Amino acid sequence: xxxxxxxxxxxxxxxxxxxxxxxxxxxxxxxxxxxxxxxxxxxxxxxxxxxxxxxxxxxxxxxxxxxxxxxxxxxxxxxxxxxxxxxxxxxxxxxxxxxxxxxxxxxxxxxxxxxxxxxxxxxxxxxxxxxxxxxxxxxxxxxxxxxxxxxxxxxxxxxxxxxxxxxxxxxxxxxxxxxxxxxxxxxxxxxxxxxxxxxxxxxxxxxxxxxxxxxxxxxxxxxxxxxxxxxxxxxxxxxxxxxxxxxxxxxxxxxxxxxxxxxxxxxxxxxxxxxxxxxxxxxxxxxxxxxxxxxxxxxxxxxxxxxxxxxxxxxxxxxxxxxxxxxxxxxxxxxxxxxxxxxxxxxxxxxxxxxxxxxxxxxxxxxxxxxxxxxxxxxxxxxxxxxxxxxxxxxxxxxxxxxxxxxxxxxxxxxxxxxxxxxxxxxxxxxxxxxxxxxxxxxxxxxxxxxxxxxxxxxx
Amino acid sequence: xxxxxxxxxxxxxxxxxxxxxxxxxxxxxxxxxxxxxxxxxxxxxxxxxxxxxxxxxxxxxxxxxxxxxxxxxxxxxxxxxxxxxxxxxxxxxxxxxxxxxxxxxxxxxxxxxxxxxxxxxxxxxxxxxxxxxxxxxxxxxxxxxxxxxxxxxxxxxxxxxxxxxxxxxxxxxxxxxxxxxxxxxxxxxxxxxxxxxxxxxxxxxxxxxxxxxxxxxxxxxxxxxxxxxxxxxxxxxxxxxxxxxxxxxxxxxxxxxxxxxxxxxxxxxxxxxxxxxxxxxxxxxxxxxxxxxxxxxxxxxxxxxxxxxxxxxxxxxxxxxxxxxxxxxxxxxxxxxxxxxxxxxxxxxxxxxxxxxxxxxxxxxxxxxxxxxxxxxxxxxxxxxxxxxxxxxxxxxxxxxxxxxxxxxxxxxxxxxxxxxxxxxxxxxxxxxxxxxxxxxxxxxxxxxxxxxxxxxxxxxxxxxxxxxxxxxxxxxxxxxxxxxxxxxxxxxxxxxxxxxxxxxxxxxxxxxx
Numbered sequence: 001x002x003x004x005x006x007x008x009x010x011x012x013x014x015x016x017x018x019x020x021x022x023x024x025x026x027x028x029x030x031x032x033x034x035x036x037x038x039x040x041x042x043x044x045x046x047x048x049x050x051x052x053x054x055x056x057x058x059x060x061x062x063x064x065x066x067x068x069x070x071x072x073x074x075x076x077x078x079x080x081x082x083x084x085x086x087x088x089x090x091x092x093x094x095x096x097x098x099x100x101x102x103x104x105x106x107x108x109x110x111x112x113x114x115x116x117x118x119x120x121x122x123x124x125x126x127x128x129x130x131x132x133x134x135x136x137x138x139x140x141x142x143x144x145x146x147x148x149x150x151x152x153x154x155x156x157x158x159x160x161x162x163x164x165x166x167x168x169x170x171x172x173x174x175x176x177x178x179x180x181x182x183x184x185x186x187x188x189x190x191x192x193x194x195x196x197x198x199x200x201x202x203x204x205x206x207x208x209x210x211x212x213x214x215x216x217x218x219x220x221x222x223x224x225x226x227x228x229x230x231x232x233x234x235x236x237x238x239x240x241x242x243x244x245x246x247x248x249x250x251x252x253x254x255x256x257x258x259x260x261x262x263x264x265x266x267x268x269x270x271x272x273x274x275x276x277x278x279x280x281x282x283x284x285x286x287x288x289x290x291x292x293x294x295x296x297x298x299x300x301x302x303x304x305x306x307x308x309x310x311x312x313x314x315x316x317x318x319x320x321x322x323x324x325x326x327x328x329x330x331x332x333x334x335x336x337x338x339x340x341x342x343x344x345x346x347x348x349x350x351x352x353x354x355x356x357x358x359x360x361x362x363x364x365x366x367x368x369x370x371x372x373x374x375x376x377x378x379x380x381x382x383x384x385x386x387x388x389x390x391x392x393x394x395x396x397x398x399x400x401x402x403x404x405x406x407x408x409x410x411x412x413x414x415x416x417x418x419x420x421x422x423x424x425x426x427x428x429x430x431x432x433x434x435x436x437x438x439x440x441x442x443x444x445x446x447x448x449x450x451x452x453x454x455x456x457x458x459x460x
Numbered sequence: 461x462x463x464x465x466x467x468x469x470x471x472x473x474x475x476x477x478x479x480x481x482x483x484x485x486x487x488x489x490x491x492x493x494x495x496x497x498x499x500x501x502x503x504x505x506x507x508x509x510x511x512x513x514x515x516x517x518x519x520x521x522x523x524x525x526x527x528x529x530x531x532x533x534x535x536x537x538x539x540x541x542x543x544x545x546x547x548x549x550x551x552x553x554x555x556x557x558x559x560x561x562x563x564x565x566x567x568x569x570x571x572x573x574x575x576x577x578x579x580x581x582x583x584x585x586x587x588x589x590x591x592x593x594x595x596x597x598x599x600x601x602x603x604x605x606x607x608x609x610x611x612x613x614x615x616x617x618x619x620x621x622x623x624x625x626x627x628x629x630x631x632x633x634x635x636x637x638x639x640x641x642x643x644x645x646x647x648x649x650x651x652x653x654x655x656x657x658x659x660x661x662x663x664x665x666x667x668x669x670x671x672x673x674x675x676x677x678x679x680x681x682x683x684x685x686x687x688x689x690x691x692x693x694x695x696x697x698x699x700x701x702x703x704x705x706x707x708x709x710x711x712x713x714x715x716x717x718x719x720x721x722x723x724x725x726x727x728x729x730x731x732x733x734x735x736x737x738x739x740x741x742x743x744x745x746x747x748x749x750x751x752x753x754x755x756x757x758x759x760x761x762x763x764x765x766x767x768x769x770x771x772x773x774x775x776x777x778x779x780x781x782x783x784x785x786x787x788x789x790x791x792x793x794x795x796x797x798x799x800x801x802x803x804x805x806x807x808x809x810x811x812x813x814x815x816x817x818x819x820x821x822x823x824x825x826x827x828x829x830x831x832x833x834x835x836x837x838x839x840x841x842x843x844x845x846x847x848x849x850x851x852x853x854x855x856x857x858x859x860x861x862x863x864x865x866x867x868x869x870x871x872x873x874x875x876x877x878x879x880x881x882x883x884x885x886x887x888x889x890x891x892x893x894x895x896x897x898x899x900x901x902x903x904x905x906x907x908x909x910x911x912x913x914x915x916x917x918x919x920x921x922x923x924x925x926x927x928x929x930x931x932x933x934x935x936x937x938x939x940x941x942x943x944x945x946x947x948x949x950x951x952x953x954x955x956x957x958x959x960x961x962x963x964x965x966x967x968x969x970x971x972x973x974x
Contacts, residue, residue, distance in 0.1 A: 047828070060574070091568065099756045
């Protein structure tokens with residue numbers, strides 16, 4: 001057993017004497033006997049450090065990670081390379097172990113990181129204001145909905161089916177609380193249909209939600225969609241994959257009011273889905289309705305430059321039930337990894353990485369579409385992810401690929417019944433041409449085998 | 461830890477510290493055109509014209525002006541910034557309600573194992589059995605600690621768990637055809653509680669505090685009508701006091717048909733000693749970044765799992781981690797259950813902050829049943845010992861304890877006499893503590909204590925650390941009796957001194973102009 005405590009028996013005696021009680025148990029006199037547990041918790045005894053380490057290693061060894069197979073899974077989180085300098089910086093105790101910076105004089109490091117992060121997110125999205133992070137991508141979409149509701153008091157959200165299914169479901173969960181209807185808009189040829197969007201929007205629409213690129217990988221034509229979305233005065237919320245913004249026109253170019261997204265791609269590990277961070281940027285007009293922490297620049301009494309948490313009258317610890325959100329602990333350390341990653345990638349690197357993804361994705365898309373029994377689900381432009389329609393049961397194809405050490409992607413039918421036997425394939429810079437060729441080989445054989453099985457089944 | 465004594469009225473040649481003289485530049489200001497750290501992988505596929513891949517009208521025209529730096533300067537920049545932070549690994553951090561206990565180093569190592577760190581959240585559950593089993597075991601342990609066996613790990617932080625708890629309450633009542641409009645919280649509640657109530661679409665009604673620091677039962681009885689959906693309570697409460705009337709409170713709330721919600725921010729006081737489920741609570745959230753040692757990261761990440769009673773279970777979020785096939789002697793397997801027709805849905809993507817679960821699970825395995833009880837006993841012993849030290853002459857006449865009884869894991873002092881006698885506000889005391897090398901307690905919370913100081917030492921501190929903290933408080937008060945100006949202008953030794961927050965809010969500069 002390891003408890004990380006230091007008190008000796010002598011300490012305990014001295015401390016109890018100073019308190020004026022005889023036993024530790026006496027300190028709990030306020031707890032009625034009837035609500036005391038009166039037994040030990042039903043769980044195994046504690047272990048030494050090496051034993052815990054061994055147990056955790058054994059558990060981890062039963063997972064097939066991107067270390068163990070060739071992984072083309074994406075759908076919201078991506079196996080990008082995390083540079084070593086991030087491990088070194090986020091492991092520093094001075095970043096890892098403080099609380100939220102309530103005492104700015106001794107928190108300048110963390111506060112300045114927030115300020116730099118906010119600047120980087122503004123640059124990435126083309127919007128003028130950013131907070132210091134929210135939990136993650138889908139809940140950021142939910143938070144944007146709540147902000148829209150506070151802003152214009154309208155009662156309906158219009159959401160493209162190109163928005164991540166987890167985001168749509170989160171929005172529905174949260175809006176059930178404050179009573180807002182969620183209406184979904186269908187896709188046409190893999191992208192949001194402007195006519196269907198126009199038909200869904202009315203004077204009661206609080207916000208319209210799009211995703212760029214959308215869940216099927218398509219680059220949405222924001223230039224055409226934005227005026228439609230904003231025709232009745234609704235806020236336009238765009239969920240963005242941050243890395244493609246090196247090559248895609250940013251939301252700020254299209255009068256988007258709120259840009260949110262999943263930040264995992266920016267220097268954060270997969271971690272089976274978290275922790276990562278959500279980013280949240282908006283127009284100047286919405287600044288005082290933003291959720292979450294915001295760091296601002298100021299000076300100290302001697303005139304030195306410094307940073308503080310600012311606009312705190314939005315926040316729950318000041319405004320309580322009139323706060324713009326209940327968010328308190330967010331994702332400061334993950335946002336730090338994000339800004340360090342963007343500094344490492346740099347101004348040119350963001351573009352180069354985006355162009356590399358474009359080229360390799362185009363290669364993979366045409367290579368896989370050549371396979372017999374595999375077709376493109378849509379022909380919209382894509383950056384790093386695309387959808388295929390298989391002429392074979394997708395789950396069995398995935399099993400065959402897995403047996404050969406390849407994870408070919410995400411079966412879309414789980415979230416889109418209309419796209420059963422479709423596969424969403426994602427690229428990162430860690431997937432080389434040789435990896436793509438291997439995927440094509442393995443996927444081709446798996447699809448062929450499943451089609452033979454099906455044919456034999458029909459023949460018999 | 462002796463504070464630097466300088467001219468309190470500031471300045472003077474040679475009076476500054478090296479950190480104060482350090483010129484503060486942002487990463488953007490250190491940038492120079494043409495410098496770089498990243499080197500792109502080789503283009504190993506046939507290059508196609510960009511126009512073919514992405515029409516020009518969809519392509520970005522102006523580059524995002526990210527910094528341009530080589531690796532050495534990035535590392536140096538962030539290392540230098542880190543040194544402008546105070547942190548738990550360096551010193552005492554008695555920030556009340558935040559449970560700033562030691563973050564074991566093992567946890568970072570096991571969270572970083574590739575089988576955890578590089579596991580994709582959409583990996584087929586059959587190939588993520590270790591992760592799902594870890595989550596299932598953590599659910600079991602948290603359920604046992606709460607005394608409520610159904611657990612969802614999904615919420616990302618305490619306030620996220622609170623929101624889920626209130627949404628579950630809504631789903632429960634709606635399923636019974638009841639439409640309730642109000643949620644009660646005590647006036648001592650954490651700020652997240654009232655904010656959550658509004659976000660979940662309820663009207664907030666505050667319940668008063670009795671003279672003994674507990675819930676005012678008469679006020680609760682008067683307000684607990686059939687419009688009330690839920691009563692959100694922390695026990696021990698934010699005054700550090702266990703409400704002995706908890707069973708009567710539960711009876712009143714349940715008689716009104718409402719749910720009783722437990723804010724687990726203070727669970728560090730009672731783990732293995734008393735369980736919220738046994739007290740009558742229906743829904744509990746845990747702060748894994750408080751009781752269960754997830755490092756706080758300067759403002760996250762955390763995780764806020766919840767545990768609920770049988771009647772709330774059908775509404776838990778999707779997906780749930782379940783164990784299958786263990787009953788008939790077969791090897792158990794673990795899966796994600798999406799087939800939950802009454803579920804409120806999702807609160808976020810994927811399965812929650814798994815990296816946090818790994819750390820908290822490792823912690824629970826290290827301590828075990830006995831260790832968890834010892835954790836709470838020691839936390840309460842440390843708090844009462846520190847309270848006893850601060851009750852001594854020279855301190856107590858300026859900083860009396862707000863409720864004069866034994867405390868649980870934290871306690872509240874009032875700085876009202878200090879303000880009256882020495883013209884020193886709680887804020888001044890806090891700022892002078894910075895010069896003593898400790899993080900100040902939580903200040904001005906809870907709201908119902910004038911000039912409040914909420915002090916939570918946690919179980920991982922030594923007696924010597926507590927003695928030194930009490931001595932720092934005594935020294936600051938002694939100094940203030942001589943010259944209160946010193947504390948009023950503190951701190952002196954920090955990288956910056958008191959900051960102009962008013963101007964920052966009036967004319968916000970929240971990004972670097974480029």
